[in-house]
Amino acid sequence: xxxxxxxxxxxxxxxxxxxxxxxxxxxxxxxxxxxxxxxxxxxxxxxxxxxxxxxxxxxxxxxxxxxxxxxxxxxxxxxxxxxxxxxxxxxxxxxxxxxxxxxxxxxxxxxxxxxxxxxxxxxxxxxxxxxxxxxxxxxxxxxxxxxxxxxxxxxxxxxxxxxxxxxxxxxxxxxxxxxxxxxxxxxxxxxxxxxxxxxxxxxxxxxxxxxxxxxxxxxxxxxxxxxxxxxxxxxxxxxxxxxxxxxxxxxxxxxxxxxxxxxxxxxxxxxxxxxxxxxxxxxxxxxxxxxxxxxxxxxxxxxxxxxxxxxxxxxxxxxxxxxxxxxxxxxxxxxxxxxxxxxxxxxxxxxxxxxxxxxxxxxxxxxx
Amino acid sequence: xxxxxxxxxxxxxxxxxxxxxxxxxxxxxxxxxxxxxxxxxxxxxxxxxxxxxxxxxxxxxxxxxxxxxxxxxxxxxxxxxxxxxxxxxxxxxxxxxxxxxxxxxxxxxxxxxxxxxxxxxxxxxxxxxxxxxxxxxxxxxxxxxxxxxxxxxxxxxxxxxxxxxxxxxxxxxxxxxxxxxxxxxxxxxxxxxxxxxxxxxxxxxxxxxxxxxxxxxxxxxxxxxxxxxxxxxxxxxxxxxxxxxxxxxxxxxxxxxxxxxxxxxxxxxxxxxxxxxxxxxxxxxxxxxxxxxxxxxxxxxxxxxxxxxxxx
Numbered sequence: 001x002x003x004x005x006x007x008x009x010x011x012x013x014x015x016x017x018x019x020x021x022x023x024x025x026x027x028x029x030x031x032x033x034x035x036x037x038x039x040x041x042x043x044x045x046x047x048x049x050x051x052x053x054x055x056x057x058x059x060x061x062x063x064x065x066x067x068x069x070x071x072x073x074x075x076x077x078x079x080x081x082x083x084x085x086x087x088x089x090x091x092x093x094x095x096x097x098x099x100x101x102x103x104x105x106x107x108x109x110x111x112x113x114x115x116x117x118x119x120x121x122x123x124x125x126x127x128x129x130x131x132x133x134x135x136x137x138x139x140x141x142x143x144x145x146x147x148x149x150x151x152x153x154x155x156x157x158x159x160x161x162x163x164x165x166x167x168x169x170x171x172x173x174x175x176x177x178x179x180x181x182x183x184x185x186x187x188x189x190x191x192x193x194x195x196x197x198x199x200x201x202x203x204x205x206x207x208x209x210x211x212x213x214x215x216x217x218x219x220x221x222x223x224x225x226x227x228x229x230x231x232x233x234x235x236x237x238x239x240x241x242x243x244x245x246x247x248x249x250x251x252x253x254x255x256x257x258x259x260x261x262x263x264x265x266x267x268x269x270x271x272x273x274x275x276x277x278x279x280x281x282x283x284x285x286x287x288x289x290x291x292x293x294x295x296x297x298x299x300x301x302x303x304x305x306x307x308x309x310x311x312x313x314x315x316x317x318x319x320x321x322x323x324x325x326x327x328x329x330x331x332x333x334x335x336x337x338x339x340x341x342x343x344x345x346x347x348x349x350x351x352x353x354x355x356x357x358x359x360x361x362x363x364x365x366x367x368x
Numbered sequence: 369x370x371x372x373x374x375x376x377x378x379x380x381x382x383x384x385x386x387x388x389x390x391x392x393x394x395x396x397x398x399x400x401x402x403x404x405x406x407x408x409x410x411x412x413x414x415x416x417x418x419x420x421x422x423x424x425x426x427x428x429x430x431x432x433x434x435x436x437x438x439x440x441x442x443x444x445x446x447x448x449x450x451x452x453x454x455x456x457x458x459x460x461x462x463x464x465x466x467x468x469x470x471x472x473x474x475x476x477x478x479x480x481x482x483x484x485x486x487x488x489x490x491x492x493x494x495x496x497x498x499x500x501x502x503x504x505x506x507x508x509x510x511x512x513x514x515x516x517x518x519x520x521x522x523x524x525x526x527x528x529x530x531x532x533x534x535x536x537x538x539x540x541x542x543x544x545x546x547x548x549x550x551x552x553x554x555x556x557x558x559x560x561x562x563x564x565x566x567x568x569x570x571x572x573x574x575x576x577x578x579x580x581x582x583x584x585x586x587x588x589x590x591x592x593x594x595x596x597x598x599x600x601x602x603x604x605x606x607x608x609x610x611x612x613x614x615x616x617x618x619x620x621x622x623x624x625x626x627x628x629x630x631x632x633x634x635x636x637x638x639x640x641x642x643x644x645x646x647x648x649x650x651x652x653x654x655x656x657x658x659x660x661x662x663x664x665x666x667x668x669x670x671x672x673x674x675x676x677x678x679x680x
Contacts, residue, residue: 039475091459140650150657153406153459154599154649161592161646169639290467297460333474340410340468344446347456347464 007362010355020353025298025309028345035341036334045330050323058319066203070275072307072314073205074099076212077267078292079299079306080219085260086293087301088236092257094141094156095264096289097163098134102268104170105133107178107279110191110272122195127211127269134265135258137163142257146250152257164284171281178279188278197273206274213307215263220303232256264289286317287336294343300350313339377627379505381619386514387412387576388615391597393524393608394568398444400528400606401561402541402554404672405447406462408569409594410469411440413586415573417473420584423487424480432487433513433574440570441563443469448562452555455674466594474586482583489513489579513575524608537561541668544675554675569594592646593622599649602656605666621645 037047057064078095085092092098109129114122141155170178172186180189199206223229235242235252242249271283295313299305320335391408398405415436423432447465451458489511497508528534539547540557548554573590581589596618604610625641628634 039472043476043479086460093463140654144654144657148657150653151602154595154602155653157595158592158599158646158650158653162643162650165639165643169637173637173639290470293460293463294467297464331475331478333471333478336467336471337475338471340464340466340471343460343464344450344468347450347461348454350456351454 005362007360009358009360010351011358013354013356016353021300024349024353025346028298028342028349029312031345032338032341036338039337040330040334045328050330050334053323054316054319056319057322058315058317063203064315064318066200066205068311068315068318069209070199070204070206070314071318072311073209073212073274074267074270074288075291075295075310075314076209076216076307077270078264078288079295079310080212080216080292080303081260081263081267082293082296083299083301083303083306084219084263085256086296088232088253088256090145090253090256090260091153092138092141092156092260092264093153093293094138094159094261094289095267095292096287097156097160098137098261098264099268099271099289100160100163100167100283101137102130102134102265103272103276103279103283104167104178104268105136105265106130106269106272107188107191108133110195110277111177111189114192114195117194119194122192123197123273126191126195126273127208127266130269130272131262131266134268135262137265138257138261142254142261145257146253160289167279167281167284170279180278188276188280190278191272195273196277199274204275206270208270208274212270215266216303216307223303264292267292291317291339294339297343298346373627373631375502375505377623378620379509380623380626381616382506383510383514383619384580384622385612385615385619386510386517386579387572387593388597388600388618389517389521389611390572390575391569391594392600392604392611392615393521394440394565394572395597395601396565396604396606396608396611397524397537397561397568398565399601399671400537400541400668401558402544402668402670402673402675403448403451403558403562404458404462405444405451405465405562405565406459406598407443407447407465407469408597409590409592410466410473411443411566411569412469412573412576412590412594413473414439414443414469415570416577416581416589417477417584417586418570419574419577420477420480420485420581423485423578424483427487429487429489429578432578433489433571436570436574437567438570440573441567443570444563444566447566448559451674452558452562455676458672458674470586473589477584477586480584482585484583485577485581487578489575511579513571513579518612521608521612528608538668541670544670544673548675548677558675569597572597596622596645596649599653602667603652606668618645618649621648 033051040047040050058068059065078099081095106126106129109126113125117125137159138156141152144150144155145152170176171188178188180187197207231242231247232252234245235247235249239249267288268283272278291313295306295309299309316335316338320332323330324332391412395405395408418436418439419432422435423429443465447461450456450461491509491511494508498504500508528538536547536552536557540554544554547557576590600611600614600618603614622645625638625644628641629638
């Protein structure tokens with residue numbers, strides 16, 4: 001690209017300096033706040049005041065932090081789900097629907113099975129059932145992708161809308177199994193007490209946060225050390241190499257997508273054993289599934305970094321929620337605007353991590 | 369006879385199809401150049417909220433249609449910069465656009481949430497033609513934009529298949545290196561068509577609000593129409609004229625839940641019926657993925673691949 005007498009080139013870096021790995025996300029966050037600030041200023045809100053309040057409510061107090069950790073718990077799971085699939089170039093963007101199905105499946109287990117199980121087994125069984133139903137929801141797109149090469153992008157997404165209507169049907173449309181039979185108010189039937197976890201003290205953080213973080217650490221380690229982790233990364237980098245080396249691409253693709261679905265389902269299940277205790281349409285309002293994709297992309301599909309970004313995003317959401325209860329309420333959607341903007345900037349910024357910007361003076365040949 | 373509910377449903381299907389055709393053609397132009405823009409849903413939402421806000425502020429229906437075009441082009445410019453100049457992952461960039469558009473349309477639409485739509489695009493009266501039995505309401509009962517869209521699809525098809533720029537466009541999607549060797553800038557072709565595509569998607573969103581919407585409510589506006597349009601691109605095998613047929617078909621599945629509800633036909637609960645358009649789309653995608661169907665499709669060969677001259 002030429003600008004006047006200067007020539008601007010992007011040259012690939014062989015190695016990126018360590019500080020750039022942190023600088024890109026932090027810089028993106030900063031730029032996103034500026035964009036958000038512009039929109040806030042245009043709508044008659046004070047950008048500095050709003051962001052100060054947002055950070056204060058999301059991170060600065062004990063209550064803020066524990067609320068944030070509670071919100072981060074399912075977000076870590078959907079973030080891991082997206083990261084696990086995206087790093088293999090499998091773009092499962094149906095985490096939202098898989099999470100709903102996880103909620104439905106775990107609530108079913110919590111109502112129907114938990115009563116027959118010994119106390120210590122109830123919660124694990126409920127969580128696992130949620131993970132399985134989440135995986136089941138991605139089965140059709142996964143088989144299509146693995147066997148016939150059909151793009152998983154649109155198919156996984158379309159199922160989000162189906163899942164959304166399914167939850168609405170169970171709670172609002174029918175008086176069936178998942179609906180609380182004791183009241184005419186449309187709400188979910190509460191699961192057995194043995195299948196529920198209580199939060200730490202008076203906070204809104206549940207023990208499931210330990211499972212979520214443990215999963216991140218475990219996945220990080222497993223995908224680095226195991227044969228499976230190696231094979232999937234070869235397949236992602238070069239399908240042909242994987243084929244020549246005799247790896248089973250169909251099986252690997254299928255397993256990656258199913259496990260991604262299971263992680264997203266687990267997010268829904270954690271919501272059930274934790275704060276909700278039932279099929280709760282409230283989950284449909286939060287958008288953890290879509291946010292998980294942003295979290296994963298911002299973390300550059302690194303499982304450990306997913307935990308950090310998920311906590312950061314949960315803080316933005318918690319802070320955003322508290323902005324609505326002020327004299328000049330700021331719509332909570334500012335949090336979504338920030339998420340989208342962060343991701344856009346991070347994608348652009350990634351180029352400057354991978355490439356060096358080189359500006360050279362071009363010799364003008366006079367009189368030629 | 370023209371008040372028959374199924375005639376009206378078909379008329380509505382043709383009407384809804386306008387949004388689908390515009391968005392699909394926008395996506396076809398983008399994808400033919402080799403860029404994949406998944407941000408359709410976000411652009412539709414931004415187009416819709418822009419149309420509403422401009423209509424609310426000015427009361428002018430044409431301004432309310434024009435501004436969404438500019439907004440759509442601007443959003444596509446973001447996508448083009450990220451995916452062409454900065455060579456970012458196009459899939460993730462498109463998703464980011466959806467999330468950004470989703471949040472921003474909610475944010476700037478908050479003050480008018482629940483307000484009824486300020487201006488309306490009215491159907492043009494074609495006199496006796498509109499009164500014809502059955503075809504009257506279905507074919508001759510629409511507004512100017514719908515007719516322009518049909519003409520637009522034909523023009524777009526001619527452009528792709530019968531003009532030199534159209535040939536270059538197709539070549540850019542299939543063999544950018546060849547285009548580059550001819551001395552044509554691949555980046556420019558991709559930029560131009562991504563932005564035109566975005567403008568059409570913006571118009572699709574704006575028109576949908578003014579012609580089909582009632583009140584502004586972000587959650588209930590597009591409801592995944594953008595994703596259906598992306599599936600339609602595959603269904604239409606990247607050809608504009610086939611997009612019309614597909615759009616009417618999908619328009620029908622989008623309209624049927626409302627008809628059934630309005631007629632109190634309760635074969636299935638409404639929540640289940642509302643799954644229909646998405647399940648139908650998925651079903652079509654499954655059908656299209658058989659090896660035999662794939663041969664007939666012909667996706668642009670370098671779809672989603674950034675072009676770097678040195679790397680050849």
